[in-house]
Structures are given as C-alpha cells and as structure tokens.
Amino acid sequence: MQATDKTLVRIRDLHFSRGHSKIFNGIDIDIPKGKITAIMGPSGTGKTTLLKLIGGQLKPQQGTIYFHGENIPTMKTKKLYEVRKKMGMLFQSGALLTDMSVFDNIAFPLREHTELPEVMIRDLVLMKLQAVGLRGARHLNPSQLSGGMARRVAFARAIALDPEMVMFDEPFTGQDPISMGVLVQLIRSMNEALELTSVIVSHDIEETMAIADKVYVISQGKIVGHGSPEEMSQSNSPWISQFVHGEADGPVPFHYQASSFKDDIFSGEYVD
C-alpha cells in the first residue's frame, strides 16, 4: 500500500462527454504527493475539463476520482466544499474578483473561511504577496494588472488557505518571456517551499517539461503516454513524438474530419 500513500489524486476509468462529443474515454491518472504533475495535450482535448472534474465542478458519466481516498464525484455538496479548501486553482484568466483590490482578493478566502482577526489576515496576505513579489501592488485593482501579474496574484490567492494541492490551468499561455520565467520559477520554488502537490495543465512543452516531475499526454480522450519528461522526449510513440516535437501532421491529423477533397470540389454544392 506504499504507493497509495504517495498518491494524492487517483483517477480511474474516467469517462466524460459533453453532448455527443466524448472528451474522456477511460483515462487513469495518478498524481503523486509533493510533486509537479503536468497534463499535456493539444488544445481542445479537455485539459481544463479534467481540472474541473478533479475540483468537482463537473461530474463524470463513469469512473472514480479519489482525493485523499475519497471519491469526489459521489460527494455531498457540503463535503465537496470542505475538500475544496484543500485545493487551490489558478484559472487561465486569473479569475480575480474585479470589485476588490489585490489585497482584498487574497484576503477573501481567509475572511470567508476563518475567524482570524484583521491584523493577522493583513500579515498573512502580505506574506503571500511577498512570496509572489507583488507586495507593492496590494492597492491596485485587478484591471490595473498585467496578465502575468494577475496570474501571480491569483497564485497568491490560491495558496492563501495553505492548500495541499494547486491546479494550474494553462499558466504560461500568452505570457512574455520575462513573466513566463517568473511563473516557471515561482511554481517550482513554491512547490518545494510549501511541499505542494502541483498539477499543471499546459501545452507549452518547453516550460512545462522543465519543471515537471511526471508528464501525462492526453490525446483524443485517451492517455497516450506518461512518464518523466526525459522519457517523454525520447519516446518513439508517434502520438507523443508528434506532440513533443510539434509536427503538423501525424496521428493528430492536420485536416479536420471531412470527405475526400476531390469529391467535395466536384460536388457542385453551393455554400450559402
């Protein structure tokens, strides 16, 4: 049972579909405690959906998601809200509350969930802000922040309640090289300093591979490979090599599903 103790999230045989399109078709994932696990794959493979499933915001049609040995999809709402206090999530947009300052945004979960006096909340918020390097920006409003800064504030908010696990939804997308570097380094150092379990969902291969301990590659509803970043870059599976090396055509076709080009051209159908 040694392995179970080191696994924080255990996903088994997960099926999820939205309308007629199948997003996950029986996937198994183990997220080890205290490590950085990257979940990668082309856009539209439902990486964000996976985080929402782990957070209990969506319910799968089939399968189990064990967090600390408890199955999230069958949890009662009250219990689910308790469990979410142990998870932090960093949304792609930051999802900061726009009617509050940076300071109040980070103080928000503390004020909602603890009875701490304001003096202590102030200290805690300043500590979190110092950790992400934005103590000087505490009076700003979210609209005054750059994209990278908003993500750092969101990170500070995600760790405000000292969760065990933080989930990052596309943390590097659309960042300039400097803020990208800052975020990469922040995720790595926080993971070590706070003994966090981090889950990164991303398609930025270089940055993610640089800090991840374990990588899962998802494609078309299946796990097509997993292992350490080194194993992944040396893999000779066509799926993984196409993704890791960014080839335009391969198992994930360049063309969206269509009838043969020749038939289509000569069909004479009018487009309106």
Place this chain on the structure above:
Amino acid sequence: MFDWFAQIGKSAIDFWARLGGEVLLFLQTVMAFSKIIFRPGLIIQQLFSIGVRSMLIIIVSGFFVGMVLGLQGYNTLIDFGAEESLGVMVALSLVRELGPVVTALLFAGRAGSALTAEIGLMKATEQLSGLEMMAVNPVERILAPRLFAGIISMPLLAAMFSAVGVFGGYLVGVDLLGVDTGAYWSQMQARVDFDQDIVQGVIKSVVFGVVTTWIAVYEGYTCLPTSEGVSRSTTRTVVYSALAVLGLDFLLTALML
C-alpha cells in the same frame, strides 16, 4: 414519424427539467437568507448599489407621473365639479397601481439589467467558477444578498415614488390650477384606507421585488458565458420582468379587490 414523437417528448422533458432547476435554485437562494442575515455588510453593500442608486430615477419619474395625474385628473374631474377629489384620485392611482407597477418597470431597467450584466460578466470571466473552487458557494455569496436587497428595496422605492407623486400632483393641482389645499389633503386622508389601499400596494411591490430581482439574478447566473450571451440575458431580464410585472399586476388586483 417516431423521431417527431421523440422530439416532442424531449422538449417536454427539457422544459420540466429546466423549470425544476429554476425552482431548486430559487429555493437554495432563499434558504441561504438564513446565513447571510448574519453578514449585514454584504446586504448593505447590495442595498446601496441596487436600492440607493435607483433612487434618482424613481424620484424624478414619480414627480412627473404625479404632475401628469394632477393635470389629467383635474381636467376630467372639473366636468363633474369634483375637482376637490383630485387628492384622492392622485393618491389612490399612485398607491394602488402606478407606484408599484411603474417602480417595478423602472427598477427592472435600472437595477435588474445591471444585476444580470454584473453576474453574467462574473460568469464569463470565471469569477463564479473561482468562487466555487475557493469553497465559496456563489449562490450564498452572490445571488442571495442581491435577491434579499432587491426584495427590501422595491417596496421602499415604490413608497418614495408614490410620496413624490402625491407631491407632484399637489404642485400642479393646488398651486397651478387652484384646487383647495384643505380639500386636496383632507379628502385624501379620509378616503385612502390603510388596510385596503396601502397594504395592497405594499404587497404588490414586494411581489414585484421578488419577481424582478429573481429574473435578473437568474438570467445572469445562467447566461452563456460570452459577450453575446450576456447581452441577450440582459435584454431578456428587462423584457421578462416587464411582462411578469404587468401580468402579475392584473392577477394580484383581481385577487385583492
């Protein structure tokens, strides 16, 4: 053939499922009142943005409606030599009908549309999702205080509308057209009944408060999280609220008369 039947069945099931979802969400929101009354800060904040910020438009409109009632009423009543009853006419029209109804229509346009857009944008920018992941229930934190504040604000705004309207009628009727001051006020005092007229008006405005605020909050919470979705929901809030208010007004009047 069977596809056609299946389609009917499917839309019927969808309709009831949606209705059930709406009722459940409403009940959850109302149940959350028991928690938010211990957090007056949240309610006061909403009372300000929903109620206080709607005061200007309500007061100005009430004033003009009262003045028009004064003018029209005087012109009709004088044919029967009954212009002394102007005060009663103005007061009864305002307290029983125009106060609650016009206030609710203006409230839906001013506060309701703002509520829908605010909640809809919170949804589109993942703020509601973010709250859920911070273990904060958006129904309790966002919907309940807004609905509660709307229910409190509406009767107060309607009362202001009627009071200002009576004053507007006074300005036109007494100061401009020369109705006797004593007659204007004393007939109003004698003929406006608290149990019959004022309570009816208050009941109406509370009902309209629940309906318009709920429509606004619900449309925001369930809108499509895109710019088009938010804009459609905001339009729907105003249209549905107006129809609901006018329809319910007839029903309530028929029941209470």
